[in-house]
Amino acid sequence: MRTSNLFSTLKSKKNCMLAIFFVIIECPIIYSSINSFILLNENRVLYISSTLSQVVATLFGLSITGYIFLDGKLKNDVEEDESLIDIVGDLKAKYKLKILFTGSLTCVSIFLCIINMCLSTNIFISIFVFDNSLVFTFFSIVEIILFVKKIIDPEKIQKESYIGKRQLEEKLEEKTDNFSEQNDSDKVNLEDFLITYNNIESKISNLVSSSVRVNGKYNNMHQNLKILKSGKKIDMKLLEKIDILRRYRNYLVHGRDIIVDEKVYHLAKKINEELEQLL
Numbered sequence: 001m002r003t004s005n006l007f008s009t010l011k012s013k014k015n016c017m018l019a020i021f022f023v024i025i026e027c028p029i030i031y032s033s034i035n036s037f038i039l040l041n042e043n044r045v046l047y048i049s050s051t052l053s054q055v056v057a058t059l060f061g062l063s064i065t066g067y068i069f070l071d072g073k074l075k076n077d078v079e080e081d082e083s084l085i086d087i088v089g090d091l092k093a094k095y096k097l098k099i100l101f102t103g104s105l106t107c108v109s110i111f112l113c114i115i116n117m118c119l120s121t122n123i124f125i126s127i128f129v130f131d132n133s134l135v136f137t138f139f140s141i142v143e144i145i146l147f148v149k150k151i152i153d154p155e156k157i158q159k160e161s162y163i164g165k166r167q168l169e170e171k172l173e174e175k176t177d178n179f180s181e182q183n184d185s186d187k188v189n190l191e192d193f194l195i196t197y198n199n200i201e202s203k204i205s206n207l208v209s210s211s212v213r214v215n216g217k218y219n220n221m222h223q224n225l226k227i228l229k230s231g232k233k234i235d236m237k238l239l240e241k242i243d244i245l246r247r248y249r250n251y252l253v254h255g256r257d258i259i260v261d262e263k264v265y266h267l268a269k270k271i272n273e274e275l276e277q278l279l
Helices: 003-034 042-080 082-118 124-151 156-175 190-207 221-231 236-254 262-278
Strands: none
Touching (some): 042 082, 082 236, 156 236, 190 221, 190 236, 221 236
């Protein structure tokens, strides 16, 4: 199955499971609203609702503040090591989705608390809204804790590199069918792959005249590919394969799994041969 189809299927399944989960949660809430054994007076409802909204808003605000500091650190890491640019980009994309989801839960829980403070106590709709505010506040706090755990994980770079490497291996499997005539049974040596990649990087630099400096530094691979793309000095399909290979190399060197996929190595050798013909 193709990677895009696989992840779209997983995403739809996740959304479906989430919807089913909340439907299941609403059933006991409706029952408890009809047959409530605990009746709170107006002061207690106001106190609990205001406290819950303040707590969840404060926790979410603190988590966003922590992420801002992390975002700055990630930018510095990319400036120091260009090969982290794709990994950091993937992490930021996932963090953004997590923030949006957690923020949505937080807003819903605060909204329910405000609505509950405006309603009369001990009627069905009031109890129903109050119970839902408790549930959404609980899940908001859980999501905030999970988000904080994710951003402070010291191995987030390695884990994201492993995920990215596996995804690219599946993607490259589609694109390297034409290059898979050579099917050696031996494992690919990491040193051989890196030597081939460095040769490709050197040829790319020669194509764009690497004497050009950006902010006092020589162009890196990512910048060189952008120059080639804008100048249309190279076939776009070949350029796309080189960019995928660049990302694969970066995921490889920053991850814990240093096993090189055989088809990726054959693709690298094929790209190296094509670049030699251009020089």
